[in-house]
Amino acid sequence: MIRFGFHLSVSGGVQNAALTAERMHYGAFQIFVSNPRSWKRSSISEAAAEQFSAVVKRSDTVPFAHVPYLCNPSSPSADALRKSRTMLADNMKSCSVLGIKYLVVHIGSHLGKGTESGISAAADTLSHALSKDGNTRLLLENSAGYNNSVGSKFEEIGRIIDKAGSENLMLCLDTAHAFAAGYDFRTGEGMERLCAEIADNIGFDRMGLVHLNDARYPAGSGLDRHWHIGKGEIGVAGFKELFQNRNFQNGCFIMETPINDDGNEISNMNKAKAIALSVLGRESIY
Numbered sequence: 001m002i003r004f005g006f007h008l009s010v011s012g013g014v015q016n017a018a019l020t021a022e023r024m025h026y027g028a029f030q031i032f033v034s035n036p037r038s039w040k041r042s043s044i045s046e047a048a049a050e051q052f053s054a055v056v057k058r059s060d061t062v063p064f065a066h067v068p069y070l071c072n073p074s075s076p077s078a079d080a081l082r083k084s085r086t087m088l089a090d091n092m093k094s095c096s097v098l099g100i101k102y103l104v105v106h107i108g109s110h111l112g113k114g115t116e117s118g119i120s121a122a123a124d125t126l127s128h129a130l131s132k133d134g135n136t137r138l139l140l141e142n143s144a145g146y147n148n149s150v151g152s153k154f155e156e157i158g159r160i161i162d163k164a165g166s167e168n169l170m171l172c173l174d175t176a177h178a179f180a181a182g183y184d185f186r187t188g189e190g191m192e193r194l195c196a197e198i199a200d201n202i203g204f205d206r207m208g209l210v211h212l213n214d215a216r217y218p219a220g221s222g223l224d225r226h227w228h229i230g231k232g233e234i235g236v237a238g239f240k241e242l243f244q245n246r247n248f249q250n251g252c253f254i255m256e257t258p259i260n261d262d263g264n265e266i267s268n269m270n271k272a273k274a275i276a277l278s279v280l281g282r283e284s285i286y
Helices: 014-023 046-059 078-098 115-132 154-164 175-180 188-201 235-244 265-280
Strands: 002-007 028-031 062-066 102-106 137-141 169-174 207-211 251-255
Touching: 002 062, 002 265, 014 028, 014 046, 028 251, 046 078, 062 078, 062 251, 078 102, 078 115, 102 207, 115 137, 115 154, 137 154, 137 207, 154 169, 154 188, 169 175, 175 207, 175 235, 188 235, 235 265, 251 265
Parallel strands: 002 028, 002 251, 028 062, 062 102, 102 137, 137 169, 169 207, 207 251
Antiparallel strands: none
């Protein structure tokens, strides 16, 4: 079964995101558990955590968390790595408090020191984090291929997982990022290439989440710009290819699409469901 949802605001408390997901009948949702623009540690009250957990259980939805973008596990800087490790540990602790099993992590940038440096730093950082917390599964998100980024190729993510050596490292596939990095899956041949690289380097048994986003710019652009489902360069054809593939006919699909004159959460949800329904049928969608 496919579970659709969105990244939601935690304004007023994390429990409000769970309440929004319940009200909108989302099968899954994603939040930040700490300030996305600050190194400051998170603070979640016992009352908010209890209400969050109760709503999640009552509504049968699956929660995910996302580490703030400041976190850079691939950094060559000792100070940045120290801060990233602290942030990662803090976010994992908050996930445990809230009962969130999955935490999405951007692998980050090697800042010009080379891919090998970035892979080694990321593996060490993630291994250290998981040695302190065995409850949270870290989902490594593929990047869009911007300058100095680590993880735009699934071979790089696979090597990080192998080096870290943990069963609690998984993949979060972002469709817009994959497209921007050159994986044009709008055709059957392109979809087979994408799936083969994931299967050979990571394995679909480690697929923990899909970030279902359209792309504002053409394939291979290297630009991380999400767009409305079916209105971007991936388009309806690309998402039909995705849902026609057996590897993407189950699991959670979180959208991180913009809200503007071209669309919002309601229009993107309707479009995503319509595309999936055209391929799979109603009984396959939460």
